[in-house]
Amino acid sequence: MVILKSPMIARRALPIALAALAAFLFGACKPDVAGRASLVDVPRVLAISASPAEAEEGDAVTYSALIVDPSGAMSTVPSDWALCTARKPLALIEPVNPICLSRTGDFLVSLGQGTKVTGKIPKDACRLFGPEVPPPKAGEPDGRPTDPDSSGGYYQPLRVLITRDDGDYATLGSSRIACGVAGASSGDVADIKARYHYNSLPVVAALTANGAPASRDAASATPVSSGSTVHLDVSWPACPDVDVCGDAICGPDETRATCKDDCAKPTTTSVGCGGAERYVAYDLESQTVAVRREQMRASWFTTAGSFSVDASGRDERDATTNAGNDLSLTGVTGSVFGWVVLTDSRGGTSWTSFVLDAR
Secondary structure: OOOEEOOOEOOOOOOOOOOOOOOOOOOOOOOOOOOOOOEOOOOEEEEEEEEOOEEOOOOEEEEEEEEEEOOEEOOOOOEEEEEEOOOOOOOOOOOOOHHHHOOOOOOEEEEEEOOEEEEEOOOOHHHHHOOOOOOOOOOOOOOOOOOOOOOOOEEEEEEEEEEEOOEEEEEEEEEEEOOOOOOOOHHHHHHHHHHOOOOOOOOOOEEEEOOEEOOOOHHHOEEEOOOOEEEEEEEOOOOOOOOOOOOOOOOOOOOOOOOOOOOOOOOOOOOOOOOOOEEEEEEOOOOEEEEEEOOEEEEEEEOOOEEOOOEEEEOOOOOOOEEEEEEEOOOOOEEEEEEEEEEEOOOOEEEEEEEEEEO
């Protein structure tokens, strides 16, 4: 899930400002604590999740947001949601047209308000943001199809606008759309169509602090020593390396024809794996169909203290099902709220929280 943000700003002026989009990397240099991405010192949207994680044009998708401030998760802040249909100009390097951050416009399709909303993927999403030739616009040169991401995916942009007494905060996310394959032969397209299965949301299997389950409840916060370093570890389910019909997981070597029970459409029956799934993708460089494994990224956030890295995870060559991080609590006492956002490389996003009591 792509997250782009404008700062908290006055409601009378919503400037089009984007933070740079971080690459899907699993290491991070440790900058100064002030201004670190992992430090929650102002109200923020940490993540946006789409369920199902991948959908066709016309399918209904439910969107939810993780909105936090230094006192913990926020559940009542007014939030206005919209899909954005504005393609980005070819000259822009940003992955999403920054005009999508606007409060209003004929390029915004309202989804409603709240921390969770539901809407349908537009019928022309694959023309606007996928491998199909986009519709022409008067006075503009002919457009070109959108390039896929490294996993072969395409994404529908969406905007969530948070309204507070001190201003507005606009964030852009995205929802993966099933649009087919570009640049492949008819035989490869047929092969991928039969063997590609929509992405499933990642699942946080467990979160531990110093080896014990981390509490999510402020009333029973996990006790830790003030000034200590706490080792946190997040894990996700193991996905099979070999596909077996009847295991309730649809893999790249199974199809609806060979294993109907496992390979029902995910939008009606969830049959995926909540970890690093194997999937088929078209390799443009070698012009072959390849089986790949999702990368997994854990982004870490805290209201106090300092993480060793802002993000950790596993690349597609690594089947390990956990990622860790160290939280230094030097000079910290009292309640520490934290979150881990788990993202796979096909855009699926989920999260969990923890509460520490530094004594």
